[in-house]
Amino acid sequence: MSNSKKSATERFQKMGIISWSIIGLAGVSVIIYYLLSAASVVVPLLFYSAIIIYVLRPVVEYFCRLEIKGKRMPRIIAVTITYIIVAIIVFLLLLYFVPIIARQSVVFTEQLSTKFYPAAIKAFNKFASDYQSRFKGTAFDIQQYLDSIFAKLRELGGMIANGVLKATSDIFTNVLYVFIAPILAFFILKDLPLIRQTQTELIPSNYRQNFLEIVHMSNQILAGFLKGSLLTAAIVAVLSIIWLAILGVPFEFVIGILVGLLSIIPYFGGVIGVAIAAIVALFMSPVTALLVIIGLFVVIQIGSVLISPLVMKKQVNLHPVVVVLALLIGGSLYGFLGLLLSIPAAAILKSLIYYFIAQEENY
Numbered sequence: 001m002s003n004s005k006k007s008a009t010e011r012f013q014k015m016g017i018i019s020w021s022i023i024g025l026a027g028v029s030v031i032i033y034y035l036l037s038a039a040s041v042v043v044p045l046l047f048y049s050a051i052i053i054y055v056l057r058p059v060v061e062y063f064c065r066l067e068i069k070g071k072r073m074p075r076i077i078a079v080t081i082t083y084i085i086v087a088i089i090v091f092l093l094l095l096y097f098v099p100i101i102a103r104q105s106v107v108f109t110e111q112l113s114t115k116f117y118p119a120a121i122k123a124f125n126k127f128a129s130d131y132q133s134r135f136k137g138t139a140f141d142i143q144q145y146l147d148s149i150f151a152k153l154r155e156l157g158g159m160i161a162n163g164v165l166k167a168t169s170d171i172f173t174n175v176l177y178v179f180i181a182p183i184l185a186f187f188i189l190k191d192l193p194l195i196r197q198t199q200t201e202l203i204p205s206n207y208r209q210n211f212l213e214i215v216h217m218s219n220q221i222l223a224g225f226l227k228g229s230l231l232t233a234a235i236v237a238v239l240s241i242i243w244l245a246i247l248g249v250p251f252e253f254v255i256g257i258l259v260g261l262l263s264i265i266p267y268f269g270g271v272i273g274v275a276i277a278a279i280v281a282l283f284m285s286p287v288t289a290l291l292v293i294i295g296l297f298v299v300i301q302i303g304s305v306l307i308s309p310l311v312m313k314k315q316v317n318l319h320p321v322v323v324v325l326a327l328l329i330g331g332s333l334y335g336f337l338g339l340l341l342s343i344p345a346a347a348i349l350k351s352l353i354y355y356f357i358a359q360e361e362n363y
Helices: 002-038 042-065 075-096 098-130 142-173 175-190 192-202 205-247 252-262 268-282 286-312 320-362
Strands: none
Touching (some): 042 075, 042 175, 175 192, 192 205, 205 286, 205 320, 268 286
16 A cells, blocks of 8 residues: 555655746746747847858868878868868859749749649639539629639748748858858857866866756757658658659749748658749649659658758657647747757757656665
């Protein structure tokens, strides 16, 4: 009897720990949200700098391990070489691909109203006239529905074009993010060991070990998610562009990159990207649209089933229900940025709960 009471008490304590951990983390999230809202100018700068750091840190660490005449390469030289390599890659991308993407984006936006919209009106009017009897006399204003649908499509096309063109114009107009973020990331990468040491010394010795374990765990999750997402998006985008080009679908660069970027968002993103590609291909022929759907579905499955698990399954291991809830909460609170960060945030929250439970049991 005493054992059952003890077991019930332990279960109650565990439930209490989990509940208070969730409440505490939710409270901290709310505080952070309001603080970040107040510092809206600094947040994007820190966010872009963090992305640069997470992406380039493995390359910098690799160069730091190289030996030159028996001595390891100085960290500042390793960071400089990494930046030179990235600068060359970015220059080549800007030189060859950005003009193509920008041109296709502008043409895609224009043809939404000049080509796709009239063709859809004609096709749907033919459908309505052929099967008018099925509507049983009910007034069916196809023009009204098409106006609404294509208004959304034009808005989407405008967002795509503006996004690509804005990314190019930001080089001149948004100096803060384009130039300062890489500079900030450069100095953080250069002094990262010193920053870690100073950060550790600021933590009281009683909590230092727990703090280091939590930071290490969070870094693993964020780095794994970011690397996996970027690699998956890049592979999906390249394969999508190749498949669309083989089928002769117009705007293959714009649509392929869009499919790759949307594939970062689990479940929903890939469906939206395939739907956009299928709509464009439908104006060529139904067979082409079907081939686009099948091909892009296979491409997305390659990214989500084969590539992502290999890169980040160990770091981000969440139940599909948790993923959907995290996406809904993150999207409602922080928009598109929330969609991107909701998965690693949920993974970190889960890891923290398990960590605190394990600490309590050991205690």
